[in-house]
Amino acid sequence: MKKLILLAIILVVGICLFFLIPSHKNSNTLVAYFSATGNTKAVAERLATAIGADLFEIKPEQLYTTEDLNWRDDKSRSSVEMANKDSRPAIADKVTGMEKYKTIFIGFPIWWGREPSIVDTFVTSYDLVDKTMIPFATSGSTPSTEEAAIRLRLLAPNTSVPNGARFPVDVTAEELKTWAGEWL
Numbered sequence: 109m110k111k112l113i114l115l116a117i118i119l120v121v122g123i124c125l126f127f128l129i130p131s132h133k134n135s136n137t138l139v140a141y142f143s144a145t146g147n148t149k150a151v152a153e154r155l156a157t158a159i160g161a162d163l164f165e166i167k168p169e170q171l172y173t174t175e176d177l178n179w180r181d182d183k184s185r186s187s188v189e190m191a192n193k194d195s196r197p198a199i200a201d202k203v204t205g206m207e208k209y210k211t212i213f214i215g216f217p218i219w220w221g222r223e224p225s226i227v228d229t230f231v232t233s234y235d236l237v238d239k240t241m242i243p244f245a246t247s248g249s250t251p252s253t254e255e256a257a258i259r260l261r262l263l264a265p266n267t268s269v270p271n272g273a274r275f276p277v278d279v280t281a282e283e284l285k286t287w288a289g290e291w292l
């Protein structure tokens with residue numbers, strides 16, 4: 109009998125804890141990122157862990173080689189893509205269940221002052237109506253994601269797109285969590 113009562117108490121306490129302890133998983137938040145050389149990837153992974161969001165890498169169907177990334181060569185793949193505002197380089201995978209996400213943090217390296225064309229492919233591949241999409245980026249020196257935000261608003265007119273932020277690669281998880289908190 110005593111054992112039964114003890115078991116019942118453990119069960120009740122367990123159920124109470126299950127409902128009382130808040131989950132740290134933001135199941136309706138996605139961190140999607142493109143990264144050619146790893147800087148944005150590091151920041152995106154830190155952000156997703158810090159806020160408990162799902163993570164999705166925007167992987168190009170055809171990976172960018174070092175030559176592709178040469179901005180000094182106006183015939184390199186990145187230069188050609190970025191010179192054409194309608195360029196939409198193909199992405200290898202799709203996000204499954206995009207409908208369930210209400211908030212999307214979208215990360216990328218700044219290329220030519222804005223988001224790389226493959227980010228435009230991503231944004232125009234889904235119905236993002238009524239979602240919030242927050243840009244974040246790494247860059248050599250460009251200080252903000254404002255130019256990218258202006259373009260993303262045009263590509264996703266029924267999506268709320270704040271200006272977002274540019275981060276140094278060594279931004280801490282705590283700093284990212286505080287920043288992201290505004291939209292969570």
Ligand SMILES: Cc1cc2nc3c(=O)[nH]c(=O)nc-3n(C[C@H](O)[C@H](O)[C@H](O)COP(=O)(O)O)c2cc1C
Pocket residue numbers: 142143144145146147148149177178179186187216217218219220221222246247248249250
């Ligand atoms: C094609 C190309 C264009 C770039 N244009 C800019 C730019 O306009 N401003 C800037 O500050 N950095 C620029 N960069 C530097 C990247 O934004 C920076 O190295 C970034 O951290 C790379 O991120 P990733 O490692 O995630 O690809 C450019 C890099 C490449 C490859």
